[in-house]
Amino acid sequence: MSIVRFNPYFAADHRTATAGWTPAADVWETGSAYRIDLEIPSVPAEAVEVSVEEGVLIMSGERSRAERTEDERNHRLERRAGRFSRRFKLPEDADAEAISARIAEGVLEVTVGKREESKPRRIEVIAA
Numbered sequence: 467m468s469i470v471r472f473n474p475y476f477a478a479d480h481r482t483a484t485a486g487w488t489p490a491a492d493v494w495e496t497g498s499a500y501r502i503d504l505e506i507p508s509v510p511a512e513a514v515e516v517s518v519e520e521g522v523l524i525m526s527g528e529r530s531r532a533e534r535t536e537d538e539r540n541h542r543l544e545r546r547a548g549r550f551s552r553r554f555k556l557p558e559d560a561d562a563e564a565i566s567a568r569i570a571e572g573v574l575e576v577t578v579g580k581r582e583e584s585k586p587r588r589i590e591v592i593a594a
Contacts, residue, residue, distance in 0.1 A: 486548025487529075489574075493554070497586055500560060500578040504552060507572035508545075516567045516576055518556070523565070525576060526551040 489504045504525055506514070514527035531547045534540070556562065556578060564579030 487546035487550050489550055489552065491552055491554075498580055499564075500557070500580070502554060502576045502578070504574040504576075505572065506550070506569070506574050509569070509572075509574075511569045514567075514569065514574060516565070516574075518562045518565065521556050521562075523554045523556055523576065523578065524551065525553075525567075525574060 489506050491505075492503045494501055502523070502525070506527065506529065509527055509529045513529070514525070517524050526549065528549045529547050531543075559580050561579045561581045565576065567574060567576045569575070
């Protein structure tokens with residue numbers, strides 16, 4: 467069993483009441499960046515927006531229902547459609563100018579770099 471450290475910066479911001487559905491998210495950290503993955507299958511890159519406002523990372527978009535013909539009848543619709551939105555407060559060491567996003571295999575991958583001064587560095591010790 468591993469212990470997961472709670473990071474209050476990446477606690478979800480629940481101001482998403484207008485969203486039609488909420489995609490699952492994974493958040494983790496490396497020495498140089500934070501990464502947030504959202505599961506958004508069947509959502510094209512053109513339908514996704516990633517922005518930062520007042521230290522909050524906002525990922526939103528829309529998934530449309532597949533077009534049906536007149537002779538098709540639905541028996542079950544379990545996949546959610548409509549607008550989605552996820553918001554996460556960025557940590558103080560996040561660099562809002564170093565954010566990249568891409569979609570691959572139904573997952574939106576957002577990488578947020580850390581500011582240079584906050585990255586771990588090794589300091590050489592010199593013998594006197």
